[in-house]
Amino acid sequence: MLPELLETARLALRPFTTSDARDVYSYWQSDSGWERFNAIVPFDFTETDAQRFVTEMIGRNREEHPNWAIVLQHSVVGVVSLSFEQDHRVCVIGYGVHGDLRGRGLSAEAAQFVIEKAFEVYPQLQRIRAQTDSENVASIRVLEKLGFLHEGTLRANQFVKGDWRDEAVFGLLRSDLSS
Ligand SMILES: CC(C)(COP(=O)(O)OP(=O)(O)OC[C@H]1O[C@@H](n2cnc3c(N)ncnc32)[C@H](O)[C@@H]1OP(=O)(O)O)[C@@H](O)C(=O)NCCC(=O)NCCS
Secondary structure, X not given: OOOOOEEOOOOXXXXXXXXXXXXXXXXXXXXXXXXXXXXXXXXXXXXXXXXHHHHHHHHOOOOOOOEEEEEEOOEEEEEEEEEEEOOOOEEEXXXXXXXXXXXXXXXXXXXXXXXXXXXXXXXXOOEEEEEEEOOOHHHHHHHHHOOOEEEEEEEEEEEEOOEEEEEEEEEEEHHHHHO
């Protein structure tokens, strides 16, 4: 299993606790991208939705669906999550940070650390996949910085807040790390 507690140069990563809902609500509010691009963030969300999100994160099986609250100076400022498939041979990554902290490389830092750990802990892991709204340019840039390749676009693959969205698919193979 991946460690519950991780530390990068600037961030601490740890499991969510029920008292994190207020911080989650605050980072969801900080940027329209959360509501616009993420199906898990409801339209016109409330603090109760943030509580539901935290409860869901806590309830996920950490072997199959590990997730971490990103902590900076004692506040939860984002999330990074993995979802393993096919006996840990493939996984899907998701991430995000508070709007006030964008552009400082924090999402890339958290995601990079978790990716390295996942390849280390699971020798059978060959591929990490990310799917992002094709208009989410900041997220696409994060993936490019991490070495992911754009593999294609799934047209009208997500129905988000009343709108069909195209999703860009990105992949990072274990072999990409050495090339
Ligand atoms: C997408 C998101 C995770 C990026 O987080 P971040 O911490 O700002 O990411 P980083 O600082 O590591 O990198 C962002 C990159 O995108 C670039 N960028 C940001 N906005 C951009 C824009 N409108 N056009 C082009 N590039 C943009 C930044 O310049 C930076 O690239 P650089 O390091 O080469 O300068 C953040 O905006 C977010 O949390 N959004 C809401 C949740 C979300 O959409 N998550 C992704 C779901 S797939």
